[in-house]
Amino acid sequence: xxxxxxxxxxxxxxxxxxxxxxxxxxxxxxxxxxxxxxxxxxxxxxxxxxxxxxxxxxxxxxxxxxxxxxxxxxxxxxxxxxxxxxxxxxxxxxxxxxxxxxxxxxxxxxxxxxxxxxxxxxxxxxxxxxxxxxxxxxxxxxxxxxxxxxxxxxxxxxxxxxxxxxxxxxxxxxxxxxxxxxxxxxxxxxxxxxxxxxxxxxxxxxxxxxxxxxxxxxxxxxxxxxxxxxxxxxxxxxxxxxxxxxxxxxxxxxxxxxxxxxxxxxxxxxxxxxxxxxxxxxxxxxxxxxxxxxxxxxxxxxxxxxxxxxxxxxxxxxxxxxxxxxxxxxxxxxxxxxxxxxxxxxxxxxxxxxxxxxxxxxxxxxxxxxxxxxxxxxxxxxxxxxxxxxxxxxxx
Ligand code: FEO
Numbered sequence: 012x013x014x015x016x017x018x019x020x021x022x023x024x025x026x027x028x029x030x031x032x033x034x035x036x037x038x039x040x041x042x043x044x045x046x047x048x049x050x051x052x053x054x055x056x057x058x059x060x061x062x063x064x065x066x067x068x069x070x071x072x073x074x075x076x077x078x079x080x081x082x083x084x085x086x087x088x089x090x091x092x093x094x095x096x097x098x099x100x101x102x103x104x105x106x107x108x109x110x111x112x113x114x115x116x117x118x119x120x121x122x123x124x125x126x127x128x129x130x131x132x133x134x135x136x137x138x139x140x141x142x143x144x145x146x147x148x149x150x151x152x153x154x155x156x157x158x159x160x161x162x163x164x165x166x167x168x169x170x171x172x173x174x175x176x177x178x179x180x181x182x183x184x185x186x187x188x189x190x191x192x193x194x195x196x197x198x199x200x201x202x203x204x205x206x207x208x209x210x211x212x213x214x215x216x217x218x219x220x221x222x223x224x225x226x227x228x229x230x231x232x233x234x235x236x237x238x239x240x241x242x243x244x245x246x247x248x249x250x251x252x253x254x255x256x257x258x259x260x261x262x263x264x265x266x267x268x269x270x271x272x273x274x275x276x277x278x279x280x281x282x283x284x285x286x287x288x289x290x291x292x293x294x295x296x297x298x299x300x301x302x303x304x305x306x307x308x309x310x311x312x313x314x315x316x317x318x319x320x321x322x323x324x325x326x327x328x329x330x331x332x333x334x335x336x337x338x339x340x341x342x343x344x345x346x347x348x349x350x351x352x353x354x355x356x357x358x359x360x361x362x363x364x365x366x367x368x369x370x371x372x373x374x375x376x377x378x379x380x381x382x383x384x385x386x387x388x389x390x391x392x393x394x395x396x397x398x399x400x401x402x403x404x405x406x407x
Contacts, residue, residue: 012026012072014073014076015186017186017231017241018231020050020144020145021050021051021165021168022076023046023233024057024073025046025047025235026065026069026072027182027183028043028045029182031180034093034180036302036303036336037180037202037303038302038304041182041199042180042181042182043181044237045065045093045094045235046059046233046234046236046237047059047061047069047235048233050145050165051076051077053144054084055077055084056142056147057084057085057086057105057107058172059087059088059172060087060094060098060101062092062094063092063097064096065097066101070104083109084108084109084110084111084140084142085098085101085110085111086111086112086163087110087116088161088162088163088172088174089157089160089174089175089235090112090119090123090159092123094174094235095123095124098120109130109132110132111132111133112131112132112133112161113133113134113135113151113159113160115153115157115159117133118159119158134161136151136161137150144167145167146165146167147163147164147165148163149162150162152174155208155214155215156175156208156211160174160175160176161174169229169231170230170231170232171229171231171232173232173235175207175208176208176218176234176251177200177240177248177251178200178203178235179199179200179234179237179238180202180203181199181238183237186238186239187238187242188239188240189242189243190238193243196237196238197246199237201254203236203237204310205310205340206303206306206307208255209254209306209310209342210339210340210341212254212256212341213255215251216252216255216256219251219252219255229248231244232247257344259404259405260291260311260313261290261313262291262293263282263290263291263292263293263312263314263400263404264292264295264305264314264315264316265281265295265316265318266294266300266305266330267294267295267297267318267351268296268318268319268320268327268329268330269352270322270327273320273381273383274352275318276384277351277352277381277390278296278316278318280390280391280393281318281393281394282294283393284393284394284395284396284399285400287398287401288397290313290314290401290404293312297327297329297333302332302336303336305337309337309345310342312345313346314346314347314375314400315337315342315347316348316397316400317333317334317348317349317367318330318351319349319351319359319363320351321354321357321358321360324356324358325359325362326359326363334363334366338370341370342372343371345372345373346372346374346400346403347372347373347374347375348367348374348375348378348379349378350396351379351381352381352382353380353381354383357380360380363378364378375399375403379392381393
C-alpha cells in the first residue's frame with residue numbers, strides 16, 4: 012500500500028498483514044497491521060519498522076517517498092519482533108546516522124540481534140530531539156508492555172506515536188478511525204487491551220496521569236497496530252482510563268467445557284438465574300470460543316463463572332488452558348464461582364475454585380456440582396445459584 016500522509020510531512024509507511032490468525036495465542040481473525048512512520052524534515056526519521064517477512068514492503072513504501080539511504084535517524088519505540096524483526100536488513104540498507112531507543116531498548120536490541128556496531132543513541136523520558144521544524148519528545152512507558160517500550164510525541168503536530176498502546180489487530184485498507192465503523196474499531200481496541208495490556212492496568216493509570224500532568228495536547232494518536240486515531244483520540248483515551256480502572260459492570264461471563272452437555276445445561280440454567288436478576292451474561296463454550304475472545308468479554312464483567320466436567324480426576328483441558336491464560340492477565344474486581352457435572356470422583360469444581368482463589372477473585376458461592384445428567388430440580392438449583400451470584404454484583 013502506498014504511503015499515507017497523516018500530518019504535514021509525516022507519512023504512514025507501514026504494512027498490512029491480512030493473513031495472520033494467531034498472535035502468540037491471541038486470535039486475529041481480521042489480521043493486523045505493523046505501522047511505521049516516516050517524518051520528512053531536515054533530519055529524515057523513521058519511527059519503528061515491521062515484522063521480518065514484510066521488510067521489502069516497508070522499504071518499497073519508503074522508496075515511494077525517498078531513497079531509504081537518505082534516512083538520518085531511526086527510532087525504535089519497541090523491540091518486540093513484530094516491530095523490529097526486519098531491523099537488521101533495514102538498518103543495513105538505510106545506514107542511519109543514529110538509532111534512538113530507551114536504555115532497555117538498547118539491551119533488547121543487542122539481545123535479539125547481537126549487533127554492537129549499530130549507532131545507538133539512548134534516550135529517556137522527557138528528552139527532546141530536534142529534527143528541524145519538528146521536535147520529538149520521548150516518553151518511556153516501561154512495561155507497557157515490555158521494559159523497553161516508549162512513545163514518541165511530535166510536539167508541533169501534537170501527534171503521539173504510541174507503539175503498541177491504543178492499537179488494534181485489524182487489517183484494513185483504511186488508515187483512520189473516521190473511515191471505519193467506530194463500534195467495530197472499539198471492539199478490536201478492547202480485545203487488544205484485554206489480551207495485551209490488562210495486567211499492566213495500574214501502569215496505564217499512571218501513564219494517563221503523567222500525560223495529563225505534562226499537559227501534552229494530543230491531536231492524533233498513531234499506534235503501531237491498526238487504525239490511527241484522527242477524529243476521536245479522546246475516545247480511546249477515555250476507554251483506556253475506564254478499562255484500566257477495571258470497574259465491574261453488571262455483567263457475567265460464564266465459560267465452560269463440557270463432555271456430554273450436562274455442564275452446558277448447568278451453564279444455561281445459571282445464565283437464566285443471572286438474567287432473572289437483571290444481569291447481562293455471556294455463555295462461552297470453550298470448544299467454540301477462543302480464549303482471547305473470552306478474555307475480551309471478561310474485561311468489563313463483574314462475575315466470572317467457570318464450568319468444567321471432571322475428566323480423569325481433573326478439570327477439562329480447555330478450562331485449564333483458559334484459567335492459565337486468564338491468570339497471566341490478572342483481571343481484578345471480579346466475583347467468581349465454579350460448577351460442573353461429574354460421574355464419581357468430581358474434583359474439577361474444587362480445582363477450579365482453588366485456581367480462582369489464587370487469582371484473588373472473591374468466591375461468591377460455594378461450587379456447584381451435579382452427578383451425571385442434571386434433573387429438573389438440579390437445574391432449578393443452578394438458576395438459584397446464578398441468582399445468588401447476581402445479587403453479589405453491584406449496580407455497575
Ligand atoms: Fe506489537 Fe509488543 O508488539
